Amino acid sequence: MNSSNSVVLAIGTKKGLWLAQSEDRQHWRVSEPHFFMQEIPSIAIDTRQGCRLMVGVRSEHWGPTVAHSDDLGSTWTEPEEGAIRFAATDDAALERVWQLQPGGAHEPGVVWAGCEPISVWKSTDGGEHFELNRGLWDHPHRSEWGAGFGGAAVHTVLPPTENSERVLVAMSTGGVYRSEDGGTSWQPRNQGISAYFMPDPQPEFGQCVHKIARDAGTASTLYAQNHHGVYRSEDNGDHWGSIADGLPADFGFVMLTHPRRAGTAWVIPIKADGERIPPEGKLAVHRTDDGGSSWKRLDQGLPQFEYNVVLRDAAAVDDAETVGVYFGTRGGSVYASADEGESFSEVLSHLPDVLCVRAAVVQV
Amino acid sequence: MPTVVIPSVLRQYTLEQAELRLPDRSAMTLASIFDQLAEDFPAFNRKVRDETGALRRFVNVYLDGEESRRLNGLESEVRAGAEVLIIQSVAGG
Numbered sequence: 001m002n003s004s005n006s007v008v009l010a011i012g013t014k015k016g017l018w019l020a021q022s023e024d025r026q027h028w029r030v031s032e033p034h035f036f037m038q039e040i041p042s043i044a045i046d047t048r049q050g051c052r053l054m055v056g057v058r059s060e061h062w063g064p065t066v067a068h069s070d071d072l073g074s075t076w077t078e079p080e081e082g083a084i085r086f087a088a089t090d091d092a093a094l095e096r097v098w099q100l101q102p103g104g105a106h107e108p109g110v111v112w113a114g115c116e117p118i119s120v121w122k123s124t125d126g127g128e129h130f131e132l133n134r135g136l137w138d139h140p141h142r143s144e145w146g147a148g149f150g151g152a153a154v155h156t157v158l159p160p161t162e163n164s165e166r167v168l169v170a171m172s173t174g175g176v177y178r179s180e181d182g183g184t185s186w187q188p189r190n191q192g193i194s195a196y197f198m199p200d201p202q203p204e205f206g207q208c209v210h211k212i213a214r215d216a217g218t219a220s221t222l223y224a225q226n227h228h229g230v231y232r233s234e235d236n237g238d239h240w241g242s243i244a245d246g247l248p249a250d251f252g253f254v255m256l257t258h259p260r261r262a263g264t265a266w267v268i269p270i271k272a273d274g275e276r277i278p279p280e281g282k283l284a285v286h287r288t289d290d291g292g293s294s295w296k297r298l299d300q301g302l303p304q305f306e307y308n309v310v311l312r313d314a315a316a317v318d319d320a321e322t323v324g325v326y327f328g329t330r331g332g333s334v335y336a337s338a339d340e341g342e343s344f345s346e347v348l349s350h351l352p353d354v355l356c357v358r359a360a361v362v363q364v
Numbered sequence: 365m366p367t368v369v370i371p372s373v374l375r376q377y378t379l380e381q382a383e384l385r386l387p388d389r390s391a392m393t394l395a396s397i398f399d400q401l402a403e404d405f406p407a408f409n410r411k412v413r414d415e416t417g418a419l420r421r422f423v424n425v426y427l428d429g430e431e432s433r434r435l436n437g438l439e440s441e442v443r444a445g446a447e448v449l450i451i452q453s454v455a456g457g
Contacts, residue, residue, distance in 0.1 A: 061452040062374075062411040062424045080407050086415040093414035 006364045007318055009326055010053060011287030012040030014234045015352040017055055019073045021364075025338035028347050034073055040142055044100035044314065045360040046126065047066025048108040054115075054127045056097030061113065064094050066113070068127055072362070073112040079129075084113055084121055084130045090137070092117055096151065099313070100127065110319060114137045114154030118145055118171050122183065133183045141174065141188070141205055148208050148227075155312060156212050168212065168222070168237060176224065178237050185273040189237035194229050211255040213313045215291070217262020223292070225267055225312075226257040232292045243292025251270050253312035254327065258340075259319045263291040266317075266341060268310045279309045285325065301344035302335060313356040320361050328354025365448040366397060370408075374450065376379035388444045394425060395438040397448065412450060413438075422453040 010027070016033035017040045035057050042056035054075060058064040066083035067076045080258035086092045089178040103110030111127040114120055119137055121130035136154075143192040145152060149172075156170035165182040175190040188205035195207045215221035224231040224240060229250050231240040244250035251272035258264035266287045269278045278284065283300040283306040285296070309329035315327035325341045329333040332351035335344040336359075368384045375382060386400055395417065402409035412423055417438070419425060425432040426449040431442050442448070 059411075061420065063414060063420055065410070078407065082407070082410050085410070088417070089416065091416060093416050093418070 005320075005361050007320065007324060007359055008045060008051070008053075008362050009334075009336065009357070009359045010043045010045060010055075011348070011351065011354060012043050012055065012327055013232075013328075013332070013352040013354050014039050016040065017043070017073075018348065019053075020334075020347055021072075022336075023318075025336055026345060028163065028336075030348060031073060031260065036066070038326065039096075039355065041355050041358050042097050042100045042103055042113075043356050043358040044111065044127070044261055045358050046102040046111065047319075047360050047362060048102060050361045051360070052126060054100045054111065056100060058096050064096055066097055066100070066127060066130075080130050081129075083123070084115060086132065090132070092119075096153065098150075098153045098155045099157055101157045101159060102127075104161055106162040107160075110159065112157040112159050112167075113266060114157045114169060114171075116151045116153035118142070118152050118154055118174065120154050120167075120169055121197065135179060135184045136169070136177065136186050137171075139186055140178075144206065145171065145174040146206070146235055150312075155210075158212065158214050158222075160251055161214075164219065166236065167218075170209040170212045170224070172210070173206055173208045175205050175209050176212060177205075190232075190240070191238065192233075192242075193224065193226050193231055194241035196228060210253045213255045213257040213265065215251075215262055216258050216260050216264070221262075221291070222266045223255050223257060225252050227251065227273065230255075230267060230292070243288070246295040247286055248284075248297075251276075251308075254310055254315040256315055256317050256325070258323055259317060260323075261289075264289050264340075265292065266315070268315060268327065269296075270309050276309050278309070281305055281307050283303075283329075285327070285337075285344075287341050298337075298341040298344075300342065301337075301346075306331070306333075308333075314354045316357045316359045318359040318361055324359060326357050326359045328336040328357045330354065365444060366392065366442050368397065368401065368448045369450070371450055371452070372457065373452070374411055377411060378405050382406060392442040392444075394427060394432055394440050394442060394448065398438070402405055416422055422455070424451045424453060425449070426451065 016036040019031040020028040037059040044054040046052040099114035111123040120133040158168040230244040249269040256266040310330040318324040325337040
């Protein structure tokens, strides 16, 4: 990283957003809370053109919305008409924006959102206005989708890569759905993913997939953290095979992939589902560098007495030359690694529950 | 003309006005009053009502001192000169 680069770390919690900034990813300057006493379930840092922060905000009283900032949080704009809003004819009300995902570098301005109730939205103006995806909203499976512990929501969106119109989403519960036509139509893609809690443990849909991520090297290779089970697909989700061997537990919420290197992914195993704690109360990240064939435990700098979990979007990587890995816990601690997880240091502690974390290199 | 009293936390959405006086119309209801307000202050309306038009769960609207959910909800009739208060629920202790 050259001297004019900085990493912004955005931390969304149950009671507001904190922004931290660092040049060396060891020492951090931390902001006052933004949107204080409001829940921040989603964050995006869009660096395709400048730097735009987007946040899903939710007040228990005044409802959910999306706000954006083009000056690293100095000022925020909430569109007057509301960035994400159902039409009166939909007979539905937005509950939470769980995912804000900028599209690829080839389509600046495109931002996808995953929401509760289960819905996908697309913006073409940088996240200021979103349109409901009718293909998923009107899907015949809708009446059978259930609510996961975190609410019935699309929580993961993988936008199309260049030269593709393929979008994938993961939802609780329903599992993975894929569109080959930019979102016009959707099909479930869960073969191989277990749903042990259902009468048919291998259903076409209904899985409780917690997070999916795309491999950096091959767009058709995906990784999934399921409610029990860690999986890889090498055919865009048509088939999933287990890669949980070598992990201390196969439950968890986090799935991260390296922005550039094929075969590298990170998970944070949790013992569950009745306990939901790091195995033996020792917090650790696990990284694979061979597509899940083997896993390396990474716990240097992490507490070996920790009983809080890391939620599905409470972890992120940056895009620096040596990738940084970041996560926050429900106990309000935030950790950063400047070396792909080899060692961690604490950025902040005693925050409210951390719901989401995002990081990016920005020009300052 | 009915008066809608705006709580301080929502005045950022009504150009900092603390009271809004609305012109009298025939057959006014709370819903029609919020519909009128939505024309000038859509963000304010979104804070009080969701997309289905329902009052948000933890927002209470008092019509002449009576909580609207004990009346006819947003279909409660509003007389000329009525006072409409918006108060957020207080939880915990």
